[in-house]
Each structure stands twice: as structure tokens, then as C-alpha cells.
Amino acid sequence: MGLLTPSASAERISRWRWIWILPRLAFILFVGGVALLLWMSDRADKEERRATLISDILWLEQNLRFHLARNEELLGRIDLAHTTSAKAFESFSRTLFGFESGLRQLIWLDADGQILRAHPAITDLGIADDTMEASPSRQSFRLAKSLGKPVYSPAYPFFNNDWQFEVHVPVSREGRVVGVAVGVYRIREILGDSVPWWLAERYRISIVGDSGKVLGTRSKIESAVTEEGYQVDFDPPGWGLTIHAVPYHAPRPLASVLLSASLVILAMVVLWSLWILRRHVLRRQTVEEQLQREHAFRKAMEDSLDTGMRARSLDGEIIYVNPAFCRMVGWSAAELIGRRPPMPYWADDHLDETRAIHDQVLAGDGPGEGFELKFKRRSGEIIDVLIHEAPLIDAQGRHSGWMGSMVDITERKHADERARQQQDRLQSTARLVAMGEMASSIAHELNQPLAAISSYCTGAANLLRNQTPAAEVLPAMDKAVEQAHRAGKVIRRIYSLARPGEHPFERVHLAEHVDAALALMDSEIRQKGIRILLELSPQAVVDGDPVLLEQVLFNLLRNAIESMSDTASDQRQIAIALTCADDYASLTVADRGCGIDASVAMQLFDPLFTTKPEGMGMGLAICRSVVENHRGRLSFEANPEGGTIFHVLLPLAPQ
Numbered sequence: 001m002g003l004l005t006p007s008a009s010a011e012r013i014s015r016w017r018w019i020w021i022l023p024r025l026a027f028i029l030f031v032g033g034v035a036l037l038l039w040m041s042d043r044a045d046k047e048e049r050r051a052t053l054i055s056d057i058l059w060l061e062q063n064l065r066f067h068l069a070r071n072e073e074l075l076g077r078i079d080l081a082h083t084t085s086a087k088a089f090e091s092f093s094r095t096l097f098g099f100e101s102g103l104r105q106l107i108w109l110d111a112d113g114q115i116l117r118a119h120p121a122i123t124d125l126g127i128a129d130d131t132m133e134a135s136p137s138r139q140s141f142r143l144a145k146s147l148g149k150p151v152y153s154p155a156y157p158f159f160n161n162d163w164q165f166e167v168h169v170p171v172s173r174e175g176r177v178v179g180v181a182v183g184v185y186r187i188r189e190i191l192g193d194s195v196p197w198w199l200a201e202r203y204r205i206s207i208v209g210d211s212g213k214v215l216g217t218r219s220k221i222e223s224a225v226t227e228e229g230y231q232v233d234f235d236p237p238g239w240g241l242t243i244h245a246v247p248y249h250a251p252r253p254l255a256s257v258l259l260s261a262s263l264v265i266l267a268m269v270v271l272w273s274l275w276i277l278r279r280h281v282l283r284r285q286t287v288e289e290q291l292q293r294e295h296a297f298r299k300a301m302e303d304s305l306d307t308g309m310r311a312r313s314l315d316g317e318i319i320y321v322n323p324a325f326c327r328m329v330g331w332s333a334a335e336l337i338g339r340r341p342p343m344p345y346w347a348d349d350h351l352d353e354t355r356a357i358h359d360q361v362l363a364g365d366g367p368g369e370g371f372e373l374k375f376k377r378r379s380g381e382i383i384d385v386l387i388h389e390a391p392l393i394d395a396q397g398r399h400s401g402w403m404g405s406m407v408d409i410t411e412r413k414h415a416d417e418r419a420r421q422q423q424d425r426l427q428s429t430a431r432l433v434a435m436g437e438m439a440s441s442i443a444h445e446l447n448q449p450l451a452a453i454s455s456y457c458t459g460a461a462n463l464l465r466n467q468t469p470a471a472e473v474l475p476a477m478d479k480a481v482e483q484a485h486r487a488g489k490v491i492r493r494i495y496s497l498a499r500p501g502e503h504p505f506e507r508v509h510l511a512e513h514v515d516a517a518l519a520l521m522d523s524e525i526r527q528k529g530i531r532i533l534l535e536l537s538p539q540a541v542v543d544g545d546p547v548l549l550e551q552v553l554f555n556l557l558r559n560a561i562e563s564m565s566d567t568a569s570d571q572r573q574i575a576i577a578l579t580c581a582d583d584y585a586s587l588t589v590a591d592r593g594c595g596i597d598a599s600v601a602m603q604l605f606d607p608l609f610t611t612k613p614e615g616m617g618m619g620l621a622i623c624r625s626v627v628e629n630h631r632g633r634l635s636f637e638a639n640p641e642g643g644t645i646f647h648v649l650l651p652l653a654p655q
């Protein structure tokens, strides 16, 4: 994954914007759907109420018509006996009034319109009065008589804003009109009688005249009406009368209110949760982007490394390799990840060693200071690598595996090897040259005295063979002795030449020379994987020849290294300690090598004594003579941990 460029992040943002449109749309649809549902339910409610209203009003109209029609019929079939006496008429009237049809007065007229009977009593309707031509009673009477059918008068005010109308029913006997029965209906009473309580509770019911004037109203509740009402014509029998009903405002059912409220609350909860979700997602998105940027940065860093990185799980499975590691071994990350030992890059000739160190690392006992191994490239080429393993700690602080860093040291190793071989060659050449020089100088120096001794001895032998007296032979023998002395002197001189002490002594800081000697052996020490433990006191200063003293350190160090050739690689260790005590500087070189047998110990310091096939046997002899020449002492003892400890004791330089 690469670093996020500004255009890539802008693209991501616009993609997110699109993603947010969907929930918003869903929310709008949800709210719209809920509103539509509520509106539809409200409309269905209203329609249902209206249907109920219509059927109620139609029922009321039918009921009224039925009452009026029945009264018409009863009036038309009036028994004339009922009109004979006021008492009979009153009782007949009461019977009719008892039907609760709004009929409140009954009048019996003769054929001329004169009132014969009336209950409650009334004196005149003005029907027979010619001056009252326009009176509704007179017109209705006339019409009824002429048609021979019941006729209703228009409504007219009666008293105190009360309205009434009449029905004139002509009564015929044997084809002749004998009289007209007039029933008077009070509009308020009609409503009172015919409108049942349950209807009055639901609606305000009015009877409205043709001019739109309200002639009577029945309502139980005096509260405001809201919705539009419904009206049916009541004509005939009424003259231009209309029944008008307006429903009271009915409270909406609790369930519907609860449903609406819960839908609104639900919509708000959805909106709120959407908002929370959006905030959360935006926050997450920011963190994710930061994380990606961080990850990309780290990845770029890892990819640019030259050091191979390889992570393994606790059971040894490869879980990560970086490009440098892949380049180093020649296998791709896809081929390596998930692999378990033996790995394809383990060198065939070092399988056991590699597996051992692999197991050691997994067990947590890997060498802390790193270790060298041989790996095999895919091409078959063998490379040397220096590996450092460290525990892999995850985000929870748990140890989840091992992370190894690898450096290809093949080139360096080759260079070291070449340098070592060069040094060996130089050393052996130097040794040969020195030996040759010494041999030739000894040969040259000894040639003369030896030749002289040889000739004196030959002369003396000849004299003795010829029976020459001893006194004459003696001078030749003396000469030979003299030449032998001379040869001895030559040897001593050569010896003294080889001995130090010819050069003036100087202040020698032994610690520095230990370091210098170590530096000379550095490549060999590293090659053999030897651990060096140092404890150097800077106060160890002596008077001496620095070159020779360094030679002593060098020889002791080289012997220590060579003694450990058969020691296991993890046991190879040399401890060098330089301390001061009792006016002496003490230097110990302790190895973990083969140790020194009693038979070897006897001749250890003898010149030319060696147990090595290519040894010269001069090292320790020179060391001892150099040390003694510095008024010091060289000794050795067995190392309790295995191997040998050499001690050098040198007097400290006066302060």
C-alpha cells in the first residue's frame, strides 16, 4: 500500500459522501412513509365518520318521515266519534301526542275551515277569514281540501323563536269531505322527540328553513363543532326544510394517538442514531486514514532497509519477511510466509547446526549478541549471514514470536579470510626469513671458529698419531679451546641480540597493548566465534620495551586461541584480566582450551618444544626471557573451568 496522496484521500471522501446518501434517503423515505401512513389513517377515519354521519342522518330522516306518515294516516282515518265531544277529542289527541313524533296540537275543522275541536284549545286559525288569504294555514287548508290529500304548510314562527308547521289531512266520508284534521308540529319538539340521545351526543342536529334560517336545534353538548356537516332535504313533507347534522369534534382514539406519537418518536430515534453513527464513522474514518498513513510510512521504511527482516510465530512459522530478506535468499514473500522448518534457504551442509540454533532461538536461549549462519540462495549460492533475534511483542504486550534481522556478511567474511591468509603467508614468510637470517648469521659467525677448531683438532690428532709428545700437542688443543670459547661468545652474542634489553625502557600502559594485541587477532577471534571477557585496569603501567611486551601478549593470546580449536563453539572464551597489587601489575590470560598435560608442562618453556604440527616451539621461551628481562615472572596453572591460565607478573613503574 502506498502513501495516501491528497487526490486519493479526496476520492475516498467523495466515495464516503455517496455512501451517506443511502441512509439519508432511507430516512427521508421512512419519514415520508410514516407521514403518508398517518395521513391515510386520518383520512380513512374521517371517511368512516362521514359514512356513519350520512347513515345516521338518513336513518333520522327515515324515522321522521315514518312518524309523519303514520300521523297522516291516523289523522286521515280519524273516527268522527272522536270529534263529537271535547273530551273524546282530547283523549284521541293525547293518544297521538303519545307517539312522540313532535305533534303538539290537533285541530278539527269543518269543511269551511271553522274550528270545531282543538286540543290544546285554540280559537281561530284564520282559515275562514278572507282577509288572511296569505296565511299558510288557509292556503294549506284549501289545497288539502281541493286535492283531497294531506298538505303540509310552510314553517312559520310561533312563539319565542319557536317554529311550527301544520299538516292538513282532509277526512272524507262517502266521497265527501266532512272535515280537515290539522296536526301542528313544533320543530323543536320534533327534534326533541325523534332524535335519540346517542345521536344528539354525536351531532348537532338542526332543522333549517328554505331561507337558511335555523328553525330548531337539538344538541347535547355545547362545544365547538369542527368538521363540515351533512344535510338532507326534508321536503316534502316539510316545505323546503333540511335536516342538518354537524358532528362534534370527536377525540382521536388513543391507539391512533399512541401510534402517531410512537412513529414520530421512532423517526427521531432513527435520526438521532443516524447522526451518532455518522459521527462515529467519521471519527473511525479519520483514525483509519491516520493508521493507513502510518502503516504506509512504516512499510516504506521497511522496504528501503538493506537489512533482511523475518518474523516467526512462537512455533516457528514464518509470518513476515521484508523485501530485503527476499532479495537476500531469492524466495518471494508469498513463497516464504506460512513455511515451517526446514526452510528452503537453509544450507544443506549446515542443516543440523541451523536447526539446533533455530530450536534454541524458539526456546528463548538464542545467543543475545547474535550469531552467524550459512544460508542458501535459491540459485544454490551459499551466503554468510549475521542474525540477531529479538522477541516479537504484540500490541497487548504479549510475546507472540521472534523477529530476526539479517545482514549478509559474505563479502566481509571473504575479505577477512583473504586478510587472514595474507597475514599467515606474511607470518610464515617472516618466520622463514627470520629463521634463515638467524641460521645464516649463526652459520656465518660459527663458521670461522668451527673451521679453526676443526683444523686445530685435525693437527693435534696428526701430532698424537706421530707419537709427538703431549707438550707439543697442547698448544693446538688450547687454540681449539680458545676457538670453542669464541664460538660460545658468538652464540651468546646472537642470543643477546635476540634478547630484549638493548633498547631503552619506557613507560608502557599495558591495557593499551592488550587492546593492540587483540586487534591483531581480531579477525581470527571473530572467525572462530570466541567470546573475549576483558577487565583492564588503566593503572597497570610498567617500565619496559613496548614491542617485546606486546609480543608476549600476542604469543599468549595466540596460544590460548589455538588451544581452543577442539572446544565447542559456544564454550570458546578468553578472559583477560589486568590488575595492580603490591607494586606489581598482574596479567592473566585464561582460556577454555585443551589444557596442559604434566608431560608437556615439564618442557613448556624449552626452546623449540612444540606439540603443534606447524609450531616452532619458541613462543613461550621468548615470552619467559622477555618477562624475566623485565624483572618479572611468567607462570601457568590449570583453569578450574577447563583450559589454562597464564600469569604474567611485572613490577609497576615507580610513580
Ligand code: ADP
Pocket (backbone or CB within 6 Å): 555, 559, 560, 563, 591, 593, 594, 595, 596, 600, 604, 609, 610, 611, 612, 614, 615, 616, 617, 618, 619, 620, 621, 644
Ligand atoms: P608453539 O606455539 O609454536 O608450539 P610455544 O612455545 O608457544 O610454541 O608453545 C609450546 C607448547 O606449549 C605448545 O606447542 C603447546 O603444546 C603448549 N601450550 C602453550 N600454550 C598453551 C595453552 N594456552 N594451552 C595448552 N597448551 C599450551
